[in-house]
Amino acid sequence: MTINLSEYRAFSSVREMDHHAQQHQKSIKPIYFDVYNLLKQHSCVVTGVSYLKNRTIAELSGKSLSTVKDHIKYLIDNFFITKVNTMRVIKGGKGANIYIINSVDRRNELLDEKNRLSQTGYRNASKKDGKTLSQQAMAYVKIKKETIFFKAIKNSFTVTGSRKHKALISRINKIMDFRACPDNVPYDIYMSYSAFLSDKQIATLYSMIVAQTEDCNLTGEEINDIAEYAFKGLLLAMRRHYKDGAAPIKNMFSYTRKIARKKLVEIMDERTCCNNLDLSAAMEKWANTSLPKLHEGLADYVY
Secondary structure, rough: OOOOOHHOOOOOOHHHHHHHHHHHHHOOOOHHHHHHHHHHOOOOOOOOOOOOOOOHHHHHOOHHHHHHHHHHHHHHHOOOOOOOOEEEEOOOOOOEEEEEOOHHHEEEEEHHOOOOHHHHOOOHHHHHOOOHHHHHHHHHHHHHHHHHHHHHHHHHHHHHHHHHHHHHHHHHHHHHOOOOOOOOOOOHHHHHOOOOOHOOOOHHHHHHHHHHOOHOOOHHHHHHHHHHHHHHHHHHHHHHHHHHOOOOOOOOOHHHHHHHHHHHHHHHHHHHHHHHHHHHHHHHHHHHHHHHHHHHHHHHHHH
């Protein structure tokens, strides 16, 4: 039997689901939130719906199977999620469960219904409407699906308005994503690292590097060499963390300052070495000058 998860879709977008999840987080006890968040993370393909076995949830969350069952029971009993059981046709028995993230409004409705049932008596209320809470939850999912479907039909009849709206949204997104080279950063450095760092990070890092070289009387080319070395070292360290599992960088600014300082010391050492060589060459030239020529030069100068 093929299970069509789209029939249980609870939200029209991931953003809408995240909004309701943030509201739920205020009500869920912290000890149970890890399992709820894991279900939410696996509910992005079909928004609000996940299809997982309890054993899989236990492996992903690092919890025992019994703990996972207790946590899921809490989430169901408090109407944060709705569970739909499935059956294996060929092998028989229960299959993986379908978990539906309830919206805030739906949870409030179910809580009100639960309170009403507790006041009037569960048996009498069941006779009146003929539906259990789980059946009512599934009915709500069906209504939600129909609402999303009719919204799609409505949008298809307003193609022109929809296109204008999409064009406006696209233009706004492009404006929000617009980036420009900071005034204090050389353009070639900005273009080299803008794909990996934000404009503010690049500007702050470059200003920090320049500040370290203020009293060193360096040329612009030398300062840019230090900046290139520091930015490259930072990204290589980040790549080692994400790709090879190396230790993460706790503070990118202090790390970059350390690399820039190392390069600055190398440049200053090279300058000192060159000055020493120039001084040695002058001393050697002075030592090789003959005394008569030296006296002649002095005599011409004196007389």
